[in-house]
Amino acid sequence: MRGMRCPYCRANDDKVVDSRGADGDSSIRRRRECLACGRRYTTYERVEDVPLLVAKRSGESEPFDAAKLRKGIERAASGRLDDHAIDDAVAAIEEELRELGGEVPSERVGMAVLERLRALDAVAYLRFASVYKGFEDLADFEREVGELQKTTAPKHR
Numbered sequence: 001m002r003g004m005r006c007p008y009c010r011a012n013d014d015k016v017v018d019s020r021g022a023d024g025d026s027s028i029r030r031r032r033e034c035l036a037c038g039r040r041y042t043t044y045e046r047v048e049d050v051p052l053l054v055a056k057r058s059g060e061s062e063p064f065d066a067a068k069l070r071k072g073i074e075r076a077a078s079g080r081l082d083d084h085a086i087d088d089a090v091a092a093i094e095e096e097l098r099e100l101g102g103e104v105p106s107e108r109v110g111m112a113v114l115e116r117l118r119a120l121d122a123v124a125y126l127r128f129a130s131v132y133k134g135f136e137d138l139a140d141f142e143r144e145v146g147e148l149q150k151t152t153a154p155k156h157r
């Protein structure tokens with residue numbers, strides 16, 4: 001969530017250095033560092049106070065659905081990532097989207113998934129990209145593989 005004011009200097013520019021669930025995860029505790037004065041402070045946000053909405057291309061918005069996101073990732077990551085890695089990815093993506101604030105465009109959700117999968121597994125990434133970006137032929141696929149080779153160094157798992 002943006003718009004937190006530094007309690008020391010009132011600047012509206014901070015970065016989150018740590019966040020974790022509190023009160024049985026009904027709230028989120030964040031350690032923030034003010035980018036203006038460098039001091040750190042803690043905020044608590046109640047999860048239900050910060051509804052995350054996804055704005056669809058049609059202009060409508062719907063509540064963020066972590067289960068739906070997980071299904072999409074599961075499909076792409078089948079046989080490539082274990083449950084734990086998928087859980088972590090879903091949690092990290094949700095966290096990232098919540099950082100953006102109340103309503104995020106659906107394309108941003110797709111991009112967040114792509115970024116995450118690209119870092120985790122090239123095959124899962126390409127599967128997700130082929131659905132998400134609507135690859136129509138081999139050329140689309142080859143272009144994406146080319147991009148992938150440019151941006152990721154070979155990794156060992």
Ligand SMILES: [Zn+2]
Nearest residue numbers: 006009034037
């Ligand atoms: Zn400050």
